[in-house]
Amino acid sequence: MxxxxxxxxxxxxxxxxxxxxxxxxxxxxxxxxxxxxxxxxxxxxxxxxxxxxxxxxxxxxxxxxxxYTLQFSRVSFSYDGSSPVFSDVSFSLGPGWSGVVGANGSGKSTLLALAARILQPNSGTVSGPSDRFVCAQPTEKAPDRIEDFFNAFDERSIDLMRRLELEFEWLYRWQTLSDGERKRVQIAVALWLAPDLLALDEPTNHIDADAKDLVLDAIARYDGIGLLVSHDREFLDSVCARCVFLRAGTATVRPGGITAGLEQAGREKIAAERALDDARRRTASLESETVNRREIARSQQRRRSKAGLAIKDHDARFKRNLARYTGKDGTGGKLLRQLDGRLAAAHAELDTKEAEAAAARSGDPSGVSLSGTTSRADSIFRLGAGEILIGDRVVRCPELSVSRRDRVVLLGPNGSGKTTLIKRIAATLPEPKAETPFVRGTVVFLPQELDAAERRSVRAWLDSLPNADRAVVFSGVHRLGSDPERLLESPFPSPGEARKTIIASAELVNSTMLVLDEPTNHLDLPSIILLEAALAAFEGAVLFTSHDERFVETVAAGGARWILEPTPDGSVLTVL
Incomplete structure (x- = not known):
């Protein structure tokens, strides 16, 4: 059966x-x-x-x-003759959520578009459900079926509105909704449509921990084929039955969430390196044995040859004829021919193992260095107790300070005033120079979002650097997973490239402190993991906000937590 x-x-x-x-x-x-x-x-x-x-x-x-199976069969794809995004990719995915992970530019959004038939492969086939839907990352535009969803009043729409804590009046004020509220509506509409294949692109962007729990509860009940692009490791581990790892034009499916997948990838890399070492040892041993056997064969050939024998030395000639007839002194040549075959096979195996090990290592950035320096002053900044107005709401704060090598994370729900407080703290620091608005004295300040003008200033700053300094920044950008050449192809870099450039600049300014507002925004998962390691080794202080629970636990381990808690007229900050 x-x-x-x-x-x-x-x-x-x-x-x-x-x-x-x-x-x-x-x-x-x-x-x-x-x-x-x-x-x-x-x-x-x-x-x-x-x-x-x-x-x-x-x-x-x-x-x-x-x-009810999504199948990629020998799929290759590139945009308008550019470098291939995918080359001869094959895999199949069944019902349940599959995480799609990889560095920026590895093809995550392209894979979603191919799965949804928005794009067609250059070669190969993509088969699967005809009823499919992509929930894209941008939230500027309301979903096409938003009115149908809010006016349906059926069992599914009512359940989704309850689970995602949506309000009916949101239908009429899309422009005033926060990004997190818009994202929840996006996801609700997608789940209400109940497609057989649903692709979600960064569903946790701009939402706080409470909203993320709501989204997780809602999508966990989806029972079709789900594709999930996310840099949130907790989210991927919670919902995904498998993950598709994209790298260098390939796709590898590994069971479990991102943590299990990365652990398996690590084991595969170790196994590939061990197999390569074994192949090298076997090849070296056979090469050595072949040299010895070749010398033995030459010696035996000399003993079998009649060259140098007197033409009337019948006894010697008879012995050598007898050796040829019986095979005596001829085994060396036979063994040499056998060894040549084994050596050729060993070289072929070595080529294969080298390719496998290179594939396991490919695309592994070596990590960015943020050495920084420890401030000589006891306190890098101090903000007196008081109130900060946000429209008609108030943020009440005790006296705040950060010193030397502190690690401080600012936490709170969306709208509680985290970004406003971060900007107020930045305002207490020395005024930035016009050409470097993200550097205040010896403090590097990374805002939550960079508009086009700010990204142009990043490019202008790069252009103004001496070649040696620019090389240091380019090295940092590369080690965070981006191609520095792309920074030079546009008047202003992408949001992710600009953020990586600002982070890498800390190595140039001998920074005593990093102030980072949602530093993982627009970064891919490999870059986030590398940034965690870099911040752990940073010699100065770090103050940051983040909704990424794993990032917070790693970077702020043993540090202080400033928690903004909502009140009827605003929020109050508690220092733990």
Whole structure:
């Protein structure tokens, strides 16, 4: 009996028409049932559930199975003749959430577009459900079906509004919603449509921990094929059954969330290096043995040769003829030919192992150095107790200070005043120079978002640097996973490239402190992991905000926590 394949959709497939479900079960026909199994034949090989629809024929059952599998078969793709994004990629994904992870430019959004048939591969095939939907990253525009969703008042829309804590009046004030509120509406509409394939691009961007929990609860109930692009490791670990790792035009599917996938990738890398070392040892041993055997063969050939023998030395000639006839002194040549074959096979194996090890190592940035310096002063900045106005709301703060090698994280829900407080702190520092607005004395300040003018100033600052200093910054940008050449292709860099440039600049200014507002925004997962390590080694102080729980736990380990708690008229800051 064929092993049943897990599925999640409700169908009844039969070859005998519209007979009762009980009769069909008794006769061992084929069923797909909600949260059940897909047996090809045989009684008692399935879990009985709610049958939503009936279709006829085993062939139809086979087609439905493929319908609920996303399959990439030898897919290659590039944009307008540029370098390939994917080369001969093959994998298949079933129902459940699959994380899609990789560095910036590795093809995450391209993979979503190929899966949703928005893009077509240059070669190969992509097969899967025809009912598909992509929930894109930008939130400037309201979803196309937003009015249908809010006015549906059906069971699913009501449940989603409750789970994601949406308010009906949000339908009429999209422009005044926060990015986090817009993202929750986006996701609600996508889940309400209930496509067979749903792709979410960075669903946790700009949302706080409470909102992330709401989103996690909602998408965990989706039972189709889900593709999830995210740099949030906690989120990926919580919801994903597998992850697709993209690197250097390839795609590798590993089971479990991002943590399990990275651990397996590490094991694969170690195994590839060990296999390469073994192949090198075997090849070296065979090369040494081949040299020895070649010398033995030459010696035996000399002993078998009649060259140098007197033409009337019949006794010596007879002995050498006898050696040739019996094979004596001829084994060296035979063994040498065998060794040549084994050596050729060893060289071929070595080439394969070198390619596998190189693939396991490829794209591994070496990490950015942020050495910085420890401030001589006890306190780098001090902000007196008081109130900060945010519109008609008030943030009440005790006296705040950061000294030398402090690690301080500022936490609080969206709208509680984190960014406003960070800007107020930055205002207490020395005024920046016009050409370097992100450097205040010896403090590097990274705002939450950089507008076009600020990104142009980053490019202008780069252009003004001496070649040696520019090389230091380019090295840091490269080690954070971006191509420095791309910085020179546009009047202003992308948000991610600009943020990496500002972070890398800390190495030039001998910074005593980093003030970072959501430093993981627009960074890919490999870059975030590298940034964690760099901040841990930084000699100065670090003050930052972040919704990335893993990032907070790593960077602020043993440090202080400033927590903004909402009040009826604003929020109050507590120092822990």
């Amino acid at each position: 064929t092993e049943p394949v897990p599925v999640t959709y409700s169908y009844c497939i039969t070859e005998e028409g519209d007979r009762s479900v009980e009769d069909q079960i008794g006769n061992g026909h084929v069923y797909i049932v909600r949260h059940g199994r897909f047996p090809f034949r045989g009684p008692n090989s399935f879990h009985v559930g709610t049958v939503a629809r009936r279709l006829r024929g085993l062939a139809m059952a086979q087609r439905i199975f493929h319908h």
